[in-house]
Amino acid sequence: MKSLLKFRCVSKSWFFLLSSPLFSKTHVDFCLKNPNLTGYRLAVVASVYGSGRKCNFYNLGFENSCLSLARNSCPVKSLAISARILGSCNGLICLTSDSFTLMLLNPCTGKVNVFPDSMLRSNGGGGGGVGCFIRYGFGYDASFEDYKVVKIFSFPHIEGRFENMVSVYSLKAKSWKMIEGFNSSSLNGKVGVFVNGALHWEACHSHCSGLFWEIVILDLAVERYGKIALPSYEDGGVYWTLSVSRGYLVGCCNYEKNKADVWVMKEYGVEESWTKLVTILLPVHRRAYILPLFVAENCDEFLLQLGEELALYNSRDGSYKRLDGYSSGDYFRQAQATTYFESLASPHM
Template identity: 40%
Template sequence: MATQNSRKPDSVPFVNLPREIITEILLRLPVKSLLKFRCVSKSWLSLISSPRFIKTHLEISTNNNIYSHNKIIFISASASHILYTCSFYPEIDDNPTMDIVPIYNHSSHTERVVRVVGSCNGLICLVLEPRIVVILNPATKKSRKLPVSVKSNRLTMDYGFGYDESNNDYKVVEISWTHFISDKYENQVKVYSSKTKSWRIIDGTAGFIVHGCGVFANGAIHWKVQYPDGNPTDWFIIAYNVTTDRYKMVAKPQFETGLLNSLLVVSAGRLCVSCKYFTHADIWVMKEYEVEESWTKLVRVPNYLDLKSQINTTPFFVLENGGVLLKNGFSIVMYRPLNECIEINTKGFVLHVSTYTESLVFPDFGHEDGS
């Protein structure tokens, strides 16, 4: 006769709660817990692995303005082929746990330089130089290597990563350009679609130089660009709409004179621009997309913070309340208004850094059979 201790998992009282209640509870749990709970029963495995559950869990996590599901992901100078993740909140734990995330077939790519392109729906787009693109979910540690695009004789490449929600299509954009005589530049734009699982060449704005990887906001990937024969301070923003496959110009904010540098960042899915001066950096947010008058100054970050060093302090994520994550030389700090600044213990030198929202989304864009 079965004893109380030999009861099957499905007979535990918690599991016998109404399915709707169980679902609502699970939807608010972190990914790490959900991965463990898939072993509770077949019904839980089916629920947690279902596309509807994954999508709803992501929506709840994304709309959580306390950022409890958000993580920092970075590459250390001590091991440039390994990714590490840690929490947004250094004040919670003086010695935060850092997870090591393997890169696709990482043992064969240990000598390659890794670039973090960006994140979307919990997926990270990486480029292993030269031109190996990998889509990774750091939370589930699943990854997918994309086919290499058609060979090109172009010398310089930059990338962007975004999601076409209306067609459930993830896209990677590769922009390359070649320097010809008389400061003439030729561009080529290729787009990888998760729907077609292939690359194709599209028409793009010609003759510009791209500064860094693209920023995904408002359904478009944005780059800071300039023409080679123009004034270094005369830059502009182009946006590639992932649904229409079209480029457009986006107005930049009316910043002050004396600008030293500018950088595109994101806050709660909205496009931001960081404008750096000798004494401070102003971060602007476009509250209403494509409306130039909606550019609003969100926060001012002084250049002289209470830090161990003041080396090339640049923002890489902006919270809605004005908090700013900064890469300060080889370290990461959280700045909050009123000059409060907390260093995040990364236990080593940081080379490249980005953020993501933890999710259960599969890196092969829909099926759990990735490598």
């Protein structure tokens, strides 16, 4: 990508070619169809005492046949103290900027688009009201070639069910609109995972034998809701987390027994294609939930978010390598992370 950005300076014709939406779309499509040839990156947003929140970016690669990370430049030096990651898609990262604005960032080009957040104006209250839980999602509607941000206002209803009011921001229209809402169990996933044109949130509700988990989805093209069943799991206390790695939906079943099973849906929408990759034993004295951020092609190595820490896990020998360098000398807390690939996608339509 650095070469492509430099090539825009060769001539006017090269500049217009490499700056065109068609070239950007073609490159994004190539990356999506060839995940094994695509270089992936990691973005980390974390609080630094006395400095608000900072963005750090890393290259994901292999060194001596082992998964490794290397720090690269950061176009955004600092963010609002409330900033957090709301999702990534096609090389763009969506973040909160402050209480009333959102931000789309392309870490490769450094371009930023800031736009207003959605406020719920109804009997539920001005910004969601007491007892309202907020959920976000960010993805791409290929049918209209439009990026969309989804904000869900989730209100407790009856018997562990929730009434969800949904607002969608269109980057093309530069505006928010309310769409049909839905009832659901508790949406535990605060940020939706974008895969195959849809956003996915892990959800659970109580019944006589304990908690029942499932995935609630929203298709961005037709704005239709659905569900995907999770793989079977052992009885007892569990907590599911969702992520995406190299274009595949990944589910992690965290057990109270200090272990976690990592699953991947090899064929999207086919529930029988859920495949368990590994059972991870947590380090001694660790009780944090695991969120897989990246799975290597050989499925032997994993980049994990372990509570507030980031670590590389090698399933061949069960070893952890804590990423001390991601704080860059600062004392970080409340870290968030997402993977993305470099592209020329514009945060403006």
